[in-house]
Amino acid sequence: MRPAVGDPLRACPECPGPEYGGAPDCARCRALVDAILTEEWEAFLLREGLEDGPEVAALVVQEPDRHDWRVVDAALERLVCPECGHASGRGPVGCGPCALAHGFRYAAVETDRPGAVPGNEHAVRVNVSVVRRPHGVSAREVLVRRLLLPRLLSGDLPTTARAQAAKDRINGMGLAEIEALFPRMLESPGADLP
């Protein structure tokens, strides 16, 4: 179950940091991130009285602007790219149909949860999207997205000034130093980490 607004960060028993922060390398965190989509997909099927399958997925993907982003992302997961054979939109860099499908997913609906900072849901979806499709993204950016995701899921969203300050600080750090921030997020959840 996805964390609710205001939920504290919980330690992942399988990686040195909060739950959701270890994806894609930590299998447990990866499964949690995938469940964000699956949970909403199942609720959608139930609500609409539909059977799971590629037919429904294809219909959803044709009208991304009519569906929640999680439903669209879950639908893409159920379709196979005709060119590379991966889940639609998650193929290697350079796959044309995947690039197209990946672009379309951003037309989907993003609804902020009550109590979340406005724009939070967009930030959640962008960070989920990056950790689920890290190809072509720098290791540093993936790390920063991973750091942000657990806090975003709790409804937080750094102000522009805070985000910029965190960015400046992180730009001066090596990758190992950034990795070391993960356990620290659990020690001092109020600390002004990114």
Ligand SMILES: [Zn+2]
């Ligand atoms: Zn983990």
Ligand SMILES: [Zn+2]
């Ligand atoms: Zn492809």
